[in-house]
Amino acid sequence: MSTSMLLDISNAMLFTAFILYLIATFFFGATIRDKRSKHKKGIAGKIGITITIIGFLAQLVYFITRWMASGHAPVSNLFEFTTFLGMSIVLAFIIIYFIYKTGVLGLFALPVAMIIIAYASIFPTEVSPLVPSLQSYWLQIHVITVSLGQGILAISFVAGLIYLIRQIDQTVRSKRTTWLEIVLFTIFLFIGFIVSTSIFNFMDYEATFEYTEQNALTTTEYHLPAIAGPAGGELMTEGAMEPWFEAPGWMQGEDAGRKFNTVIWSFLTGTLIYLLARLVLRKRIGKAMQPLLKNVKPDLLDEINYRSVTIGFPVFTLGGLIFASIWAQIAWDRFWGWDPKEVWALITWFFYAAYLHLRLSRGWHGEKSAWLAVGGFAIILFNLIVVNLVFAGLHSYA
Amino acid sequence: MNKIKCECGHVNPEGTVLCEACGKPIEGNQHIDGNDEKKLLNMRYEGSARRSQTYNKSIIDKTWGFFSSVKVGVWLIVLALIASALGSILPQEMYIPADAPSRDPAIFYEERYGVFGLIFYQLGFHNLYSSWWYMLLIALIGVSLVICSIDRFVPLYKALKKQKAKRHSTFLRRQRLFSETESINENDLDTVKERLKKQRYKVRDEDGHILAEKGRFSRWGPYVNHIGLIIILLAAILRMTPIMYLDEYIWIREGEQLVIPGTEGQFYIENEQFLLENHDPNDEVFGEAIEMEGEMIASNYQTDLIIYEAKNDVAGADPDLEKIVEDELRMNHPVKFDRYTLYQSGYQLNEFSNMSFDIVEEDGDGEALGTFTVDLSSPETSYELDSGFQVEVSQYFPDFYMDEDGNPASETNFPRNPGFVFLVYPPESDTAEVSFIGIGRNIDATGDNNYSLSINDFDMRAASGITVRVDYTLPFFGLGAAIFMIGVIQGMYWQHRRIWLRPTSDGVMLAAHTNKNWHGVQKDIEKAIDGTKINMVEDQQELDE
């Protein structure tokens, strides 16, 4: 089979997986109305998990065919790595589902995975060749294991979030309701990101800028109208919107301006959708969702939250610290170099170590654990997004 | 010590919260684990007597108590977390980009990041991870880890060893999973026992009191993983000593042979050639990505090298070199010999190796009156030409540039852009003419030279940057990491589950405890009591308290 054909199959399979996850989400949504689902007999849950598994297999085909086409495991640039994180979340969800049989988990876990896969698509999707430092199977083992660990830890976030929506007293406004609302609002920002990029992609919007980076003239292509242009950039495309302002110069890394612009768009669109939702519901999003989750047992959610951390923590340690060190030792002659990405892996590890120790004492189960799980996932996302966008380092791939 | 005798007859050490044998709460000690305020018993350390909770008079007691507190441990971890994050906001000193206008940290941070950068620098955050206070924080975590583990391990071990199957009814009632059944069938208990054995529980029966237990070894997981962490910390300390750790860097040009630094003259390295290869931009698969990138993407950095060992040790004499290794050194493909490891770490293309110059008459026909060749890595002080000319090297700038004051200077010691001030003595003359010559530059300093110099030819070559490492600490780090992983897996993927059955007049009390995965133990119980008259346990936990 020719490589271009393999890649076509690969891309089609990724798209298929995405659609299947979407459909499965609706079935898991139906489980919360299904009273019997508590007794593991809910048919909706069964259909949901079946579709999820088929979707996962489709994504596996994406992964394998892309591997065959490029000759290396497709975890070597941000698009591939982020997509794989989405896939790991789905896998982790499938595993946890078979332990606890809670459909509502899928209602939240699959959208999280889909959002992450969609986020991956802002990065160039071409298969890229490996620079010498990345030509190591240890690198591939490292990235795959880290992602699996993060995927499992993401399930703890999902369980924690459901717990918070289910349990926080929504009758009066409080600090907790506000924080929960902020967490939910953040999800809207991601939705805003997907909506805005899809719309302009559909319209085929393009604007090219020229700017200098590291003393070299570079061009960057915007697929969203430029609210923030690249620092010192000049618009080359006729008829495209002139930027309102320039991205600050301290933002480093490739195409920082374009990515910053995407963040702005996500923020505007997400806020708009959020406000519309508030307008329709006439209450906090958390409050509107709460009644849907009546049937879920909070102590089960707490258990899933904790269990995911206990399963994910060793995997993360192995991939994010140990395999990472082995690779770094072989490639860079030092196993630890305090590169921002390494530091943030360490921070993630410290955080979950603290979580595990806090669980040893009374008073940290339930709601506090749920907040911690949200915090842990925030760190993982920070590492994925901010560290890559703002802190340029060895790991900033291409 | 004031031993405490329980009504079951067992003698417990001072400070015990729950009798080691039967689990009955010992009066007067319930506040230690907070049991006085709760319905459920705190089972974390089996209510065993821990030094930290028992003695708190002397300074040693207090220090011990301080470091053995998990609260303190968590605070230390959180502080280390915050400190680590602070250091990642701006690049550390070693990551100041090579193309920065000034790589001097005193200038760089302020210049690029303004006041914020200046403060960052002044607080020493540009070297945060090697600052004394960061290391102290990590060391404190280590101390806390050791004390904490010792404080708990011994009593926990004893308590688990001494536990009896026969447990006090209060103990059972105050477990999270509990049920009481008024009356059961005669053989229900036997059925349950059999089924628990099938689920690989170790079942003990003392006068009809049953204890089914499995996965106790998982309780040692945390202690094992903490030992792993300690080994890693010790390895980090070892690494600071020069015996265990050597780090040298060599620049070696193509064709050059050098003694390897740090080997005391025992080993030599020769660079046969350096290769820099790029991915093919017309590649069917990667072409598109390379085009997007807009520049070449390297596919390989490689030094073809030979390592020699010096054989005879006669002082002063040139050593006999014996070839021991001939290999390709690539990124991600280090070369090992003896105790040393070499890494391909850098390269410099297009260094000049030698340059030859012609002397021509200023107003002549351009015919060379003489030619001489300068070896740029070790220029001679003067060159005698056959035609009688003599050229003296007055100044040599391997990497020429004009400094801020407009004076010629050399940016590095590498011949990347050589520049010379030559003194040219015509035949039979004692007065020299001064000429400056470099790439694209030919300056007649006085303006009345009769002869001028021109570059006739040059050779270029690449230099390869190679790290030389000896690191005896690596095995220790590896060992620590392996032990850590064994410990976490042991503690996380297995759980210590116990199920107690205590016969009552006609029925039975059933209780269970696990250190994690309550869902799992409940399933075990469900399976075990299926079809008997024994009631399923209820979860008495109150969340969020």
Ligand code: HEM
């Ligand atoms: C970065 C440093 C540390 C790491 C990665 C670490 C890791 C762990 C892990 C994975 C567990 C098992 C938790 C569980 O099974 O739920 C654990 C348990 C524990 N750790 Fe640590 N630890 C660290 C530092 C500390 C410190 C500083 C202390 C001292 C206060 C401490 C005290 C404990 C205790 C008391 C346990 C519970 C033991 C038991 O359940 O029997 N740890 N640790």
